[in-house]
Amino acid sequence: MTSGYALVVRFTTRDADAAQQFDALVARTIEGIRSEPGTLVYVVHVPEGEPLVRVFYELYADRDAFQAHENQHHTKHFLKEREQHLTSTEVTFLNETVGKRPAGKEGT
Structure with a gap:
C-alpha cells in the first residue's frame, strides 16, 4: 500500500448565484493551494446535468x-x-492502494 491519502467532496450549492459565488471562493483558494508541496492533485468538477453540484478530488502525499x-x-x-x-456537503476519505500518480509518480 502506498502512502497517498485522498478525499472526494460533493458540495451542493443553494442556487445558480450561490454556485457562482462558491466558484469565485474556490478560485481564490486554489491560488494558495498551488504552493502546497504535499497537495498532489486538487481538482474541481461539475457533474454532467448537475449545475449546482461541485465535486472535489484531492490527493495528498x-x-x-x-x-x-x-x-x-x-x-x-x-x-x-x-x-x-x-x-449540503458529503466527504469521503480514501486510502490509496494502487494507481497512476501525477508527474510519473506511480502507486504500487
Missing part, C-alpha cells in the same frame, strides 16, 4: 500533507466562508 493543507490560512478561510453558499 500522505495524511500529514492533508493536515498541513487543513492548517493553511487559505483553507481555513474557505472552510469558514463556504457554508453560506451550500445546502
Whole structure:
C-alpha cells in the first residue's frame, strides 16, 4: 500500500448565484493551494446535468500533507466562508492502494 491519502467532496450549492459565488471562493483558494508541496492533485468538477453540484478530488502525499493543507490560512478561510453558499456537503476519505500518480509518480 502506498502512502497517498485522498478525499472526494460533493458540495451542493443553494442556487445558480450561490454556485457562482462558491466558484469565485474556490478560485481564490486554489491560488494558495498551488504552493502546497504535499497537495498532489486538487481538482474541481461539475457533474454532467448537475449545475449546482461541485465535486472535489484531492490527493495528498500522505495524511500529514492533508493536515498541513487543513492548517493553511487559505483553507481555513474557505472552510469558514463556504457554508453560506451550500445546502449540503458529503466527504469521503480514501486510502490509496494502487494507481497512476501525477508527474510519473506511480502507486504500487
